Amino acid sequence: MEDIIKAEHLTKYYGDFLAVKDISFSVKKGEIFGFLGPNGAGKTTTIRMLTGILKPSEGKIRIFGLDAEKNMVSLKERMGIVPEMANPYIDLTAMQNMMLIGHLYGMKKKEMKERSIELLRLFGLYEKRDKKVHSFSKGMKQRLSLAMAMLPDPELLFLDEPTSGLDVMSARLIKRIIKDENKNGKTVFMSTHNMNDANELCNRIAIINHGKIVAIDTPERIKRIGREHTVIEFSVEPFRFDKNIVPDVEKVKVMGDKIRIYTKDVDTVIKNIVNYARKEGLKIISLNTQKPSLEDVFVYLVGGKNE
Amino acid sequence: MSKFSQFSRSLAIVKKDMLIFYLKGPVIIMGLLFPFFLFGAFLIGRNLSHEYLFVALISMTAFFTSTAVGPTIIPWETRGKTFERLMSSPISITTVLLGDMQASFYFGLFITSAISLIVIFLHISLNLLIFIPAVILALLTFSAMTILMSSYPPTDVPADVMMLSSLVKFTLLFISGIFVPLEKLPLYARAVSAISPLTYLVDALRYSTNLSGYFPLWIDLLALLLFALIFFFSGVAVHKKVLERRFT
Ligand SMILES: Nc1ncnc2c1ncn2[C@@H]1O[C@H](COP(=O)(O)OP(=O)(O)O)[C@@H](O)[C@H]1O
Ligand SMILES: [Mg+2]
Numbered sequence: 001m002e003d004i005i006k007a008e009h010l011t012k013y014y015g016d017f018l019a020v021k022d023i024s025f026s027v028k029k030g031e032i033f034g035f036l037g038p039n040g041a042g043k044t045t046t047i048r049m050l051t052g053i054l055k056p057s058e059g060k061i062r063i064f065g066l067d068a069e070k071n072m073v074s075l076k077e078r079m080g081i082v083p084e085m086a087n088p089y090i091d092l093t094a095m096q097n098m099m100l101i102g103h104l105y106g107m108k109k110k111e112m113k114e115r116s117i118e119l120l121r122l123f124g125l126y127e128k129r130d131k132k133v134h135s136f137s138k139g140m141k142q143r144l145s146l147a148m149a150m151l152p153d154p155e156l157l158f159l160d161e162p163t164s165g166l167d168v169m170s171a172r173l174i175k176r177i178i179k180d181e182n183k184n185g186k187t188v189f190m191s192t193h194n195m196n197d198a199n200e201l202c203n204r205i206a207i208i209n210h211g212k213i214v215a216i217d218t219p220e221r222i223k224r225i226g227r228e229h230t231v232i233e234f235s236v237e238p239f240r241f242d243k244n245i246v247p248d249v250e251k252v253k254v255m256g257d258k259i260r261i262y263t264k265d266v267d268t269v270i271k272n273i274v275n276y277a278r279k280e281g282l283k284i285i286s287l288n289t290q291k292p293s294l295e296d297v298f299v300y301l302v303g304g305k306n307e
Numbered sequence: 308m309s310k311f312s313q314f315s316r317s318l319a320i321v322k323k324d325m326l327i328f329y330l331k332g333p334v335i336i337m338g339l340l341f342p343f344f345l346f347g348a349f350l351i352g353r354n355l356s357h358e359y360l361f362v363a364l365i366s367m368t369a370f371f372t373s374t375a376v377g378p379t380i381i382p383w384e385t386r387g388k389t390f391e392r393l394m395s396s397p398i399s400i401t402t403v404l405l406g407d408m409q410a411s412f413y414f415g416l417f418i419t420s421a422i423s424l425i426v427i428f429l430h431i432s433l434n435l436l437i438f439i440p441a442v443i444l445a446l447l448t449f450s451a452m453t454i455l456m457s458s459y460p461p462t463d464v465p466a467d468v469m470m471l472s473s474l475v476k477f478t479l480l481f482i483s484g485i486f487v488p489l490e491k492l493p494l495y496a497r498a499v500s501a502i503s504p505l506t507y508l509v510d511a512l513r514y515s516t517n518l519s520g521y522f523p524l525w526i527d528l529l530a531l532l533l534f535a536l537i538f539f540f541s542g543v544a545v546h547k548k549v550l551e552r553r554f555t
Binding site: 047051052053054055073074075076077081083085087088090091092096101103104105106148213293 | 312316318319320321323326327387388389392393394395396397398399518529551554
């Protein structure tokens with residue numbers, strides 16, 4: 001299938017700081033492609049490079065088969081962009097914000113008016129169309145942001161954390177609309193730090209951490225990366241754990257009063273845990289094994305915080 | 308992307324600026340109230356001809372109104388993150404700045420035109436063929452100056468830019484020939500005056516009344532035009548240079 005976005009060896013320095021390190025990927029027509037990673041991973045930096053806001057330090061970007069750097073202004077006619085911060089003009093009304101975007105995309109007046117009304121209805125903002133955005137909640141601002149991006153009916157949408165920090169209703173509505181847009185043939189590039197959103201929405205996911213892509217595949221196949229692993233979750237009292245005691249452990253993560261261990265050798269690890277508990281005089285409260293979820297794989301790939 | 312479509316998109320920027328920035332407090336104070344206080348102060352205790360007062364009033368009004376809106380637009384947008392939204396649209400930074408410059412220009416044009424009507428009560432003969440082009444050219448020059456003023460430092464604190472640009476504006480005002488005619492200044496002071504674009508508007512406006520100017524009229528107009536071009540293109544160049552620093 002046709003590559004809508006093709007990024008090769010993208011690298012971005014902020015001064016001396018290397019924020020994105022030599023990443024390559026391509027996005028196919030009709031895909032929802034997710035960039036999944038923790039805060040500071042380089043998601044926004046990558047989107048800003050793809051949308052011409054930042055110039056890559058190294059690497060090449062092709063969008064719709066054209067060199068992005070040379071053709072950015074005209075390429076943007078075919079792209080709708082929702083930047084990271086919900087950022088419509090707060091001193092303008094919802095409708096004025098829509099019309100501004102319509103004019104900037106060179107739309108005809110009648111067309112932009114009709115489509116604005118249609119989109120404001122879709123996003124549940126029609127009643128508030130003549131209210132200044134000043135008074136809007138974060139969820140409303142984000143819905144308006146997406147409506148603005150969709151106004152020129154672009155073939156390609158860039159959404160930077162579209163549901164991050166929103167109320168449940170706004171997040172659900174936005175996700176539904178992203179899916180509908182995709183069903184209508186639109187290609188979507190979105191970033192998120194939320195596994196569930198990525199799992200629910202995306203056809204393919206790139207997991208990015210510290211500016212590097214660590215995995216890139218369908219959610220199902222990414223889950224399979226962890227297939228040969230088992231997650232052992234257990235809890236002891238009094239709570240104490242020395243991770244050096246247990247050999248053959250890939251990763252240990254403490255979550256509340258539970259310890260999660262990622263391993264390929266269930267037998268040895270469980271025997272060791274039991275021995276450890278016996279020797280230290282600890283009481284085992286719970287012990288179970290699970291197959292890794294997408295979240296487990298994500299944690300496994302990018303590393304947990306409280307290891 | 309045709310130049311024409313970029314120009315017509317710059318009009319959308321103008322409209323947005325008018326809706327948002329024309330009514331902001333600092334714009335009203337610096338652009339409307341301030342020139343008149345200053346004019347009042349300049350008037351007190353001096354026995355000056357109507358022509359002289361008219362030239363001073365129009366010069367000051369044109370200068371302050373057309374520089375009131377411009378300097379802070381981009382810092383405001385940087386702070387509100389709306390600048391990233393604009394730059395995500397199919398327009399170039401030059402288009403955005405062309406829009407902002409026009410917003411300054413129209414603000415100056417409306418108010419200076421309204422104030423110019425005062426001429427009806429002053430019994431002075433005004434040569435409109437000189438007056439109108441000189442004022443329009445000067446408004447363009449001052450508007451272009453705000454593009455340069457808003458470019459550096461690439462701050463998101465509008466007050467910082469306000470302060471810096473006011474400093475520059477007052478310097479340019481005091482070294483211009485507005486308070487003391489150039490021919491009465493010592494030679495070194497005349498040389499300093501030549502740095503201020505306002506000097507050339509004052510000089511050109513003197514020709515539009517029956518006062519005599521210091522430079523030939525064509526020099527005044529040419530100087531304004533050169534200032535306009537230098538301000539705009541150097542402003543655009545600096546904005547391009549520091550663009551990425553506005554996104555954090
Ligand atoms: N303008 C900037 N100047 C310096 N460092 C930056 C800038 N923007 C982002 N960074 C750094 O680059 C890294 C990646 O940031 P970002 O792309 O915003 O990550 P994400 O969107 O995944 O949270 C972070 O460590 C961040 O602190
Ligand atoms: Mg981000």
